[in-house]
Amino acid sequence: MKTALNKILLIVLLLCLTVLPLTAQTGKFYSTNNELSSSLINQIFQDKRGFIWIATEYGLNRFDGLRFSNYKHISGDSTSIKNNYVRTLFEDSRQNLLVGCIDGLMKYDSETDTFREIPMIRAGKRVFHTSRRCRNCIMVRSGW
Numbered sequence: 001m002k003t004a005l006n007k008i009l010l011i012v013l014l015l016c017l018t019v020l021p022l023t024a025q026t027g028k029f030y031s032t033n034n035e036l037s038s039s040l041i042n043q044i045f046q047d048k049r050g051f052i053w054i055a056t057e058y059g060l061n062r063f064d065g066l067r068f069s070n071y072k073h074i075s076g077d078s079t080s081i082k083n084n085y086v087r088t089l090f091e092d093s094r095q096n097l098l099v100g101c102i103d104g105l106m107k108y109d110s111e112t113d114t115f116r117e118i119p120m121i122r123a124g125k126r127v128f129h130t131s132r133r134c135r136n137c138i139m140v141r142s143g144w
Helices: 002-019
Strands: 041-046 052-056 059-063 068-071 086-091 097-101 104-109 114-118 128-130 138-140
Touching: 041 086, 052 086, 052 097
Parallel strands: none
Antiparallel strands: 041 052, 052 059, 059 068, 086 097, 097 104, 104 114, 128 138
């Protein structure tokens, strides 16, 4: 009698498990259609706050776990990134995010969601200088 009851309970339990919807963790594919600014990625970096930063050749992307924020150069806006070609990312001991663009260095201000240029000066002279004749050219002044 007990074996028959155990078999019936086992069958009912198995039927219940097959009827219940089972969910598993699924992945999401991110592309340049809606999320990333470019598929040409130079660096991926996670800061101390948990944000994932993606430096690309056409802008900077920040991922908060749900959605992307894209940062691109806006002509005439000194608080936007200096150039859309972002080469490298670094966080210092004070949790300042430093963004290395192809023509200079920027510091990200998380409170205002803006960027500020950090002048690159050696021997009293600016190291990086963009030419007015060539927007995408960089001249490095070495003083030699």
